[in-house]
Amino acid sequence: MLIRRSVLDAIVAGTVTQAFRRWSRARVRPGTMLRTAVGLVEVLAVDVVDEAQLTPEDAHRAGYASLERLREENARRDGTLFRVVLRPGGDDPRVALRSAADLSAEDRAAIDARLARMDRGRPWTAEVLALVAAHPGVRAPDLAARLGRETAPFKRDVRRLKELGLTESLPVGYRLSPRGRAYLHVRRAAEPMDVGPPDDLRGRRG
Template sequence: MLFSQEALAHIAAGEVDLAFRRWARPAVRPGTQLRTAVGVLAVDAVAAVEESAVSDRDARRAGYADRASLLADQRPGADRTLYRVTLRRVGADPRIGLRADTDLSAADLDAIVTALGRMDARSGHGPWTTATLELIAAHPAVRAADLAERAGREKLPFESDVRKLKERGLTESLDVGYRLSPRGRLVLDHLRGGRD
């Protein structure tokens, strides 16, 4: 589920606790946790609803001025059903704390390097983790498409791999491109054998 920055700000402030989406089938289910720019959101309920059941109060709880505005903003399509999603912010994105955590022993660093090696071994395009960390270190805040081209890769698979590094707290997204996190710099230094 995608949210505008404005909607996320209202969710974080506790002003919005509903979302409405017209889907062919639900994209989330109760218990789903969504990581967003304002932290982790928990999906508490997902229910199909008729348009006639949507009230102005529901619309305001979803960040709209009224029911008509909310319904006008939904995807059209006879094959789609309107769903009412109840959600709430439950905490900070755990990757943020992970990115800043540099209190790592040599054994911790070795374990991270081993995990990266497993990611390389499972890859259909060969080892990529160290090369991607090096590329981001050398070119922070550069568009993903440009980085992918430098790596000789397609943009979408490249971005998918960078997200895998982000999950481990090694990279962080910027408005444009990426940079290594403090943890990522430490891991890259360890991969380089302590050089630099």
């Protein structure tokens, strides 16, 4: 459920308490916590409504200047009209997690385990972390192309890393979070290095 930034700010301020959407079926349910640019937004209720019964107060509580404006916007879409009652849900825990860069051995092991599960079907986490680290602020389609991948599944994978607090979105592209940079540093430090044979042995044949 996408919500405009101006409406999100009004939800936090308490001046907007509901939204109206036309859907073929309800896409959220009571108790859903929406992760947004201003933190969590909680869904309190989802009900089918009759557009003819809407009032100017309904429009105002949804962030519209008038009932006519609300009706105009919803007339552009097909489906059943739903009222979604909303309230601020507090800070997004991923924000604090992204800043938690002091990794303990237990933290590292937990991240290792989560990434290993993600890699079961096809290993991808290491290359995506390294790519985002090397190219912050680069468009997702360009990053995906570097790996020979389609954009949509690549973006889904980056979001999975974001759930672990390892990446964060920029206005364009992504970057590693402080936690992600710390994890990649300790991971690389733990990787064995192929230093080759000593200089005096190079070129010798056994």
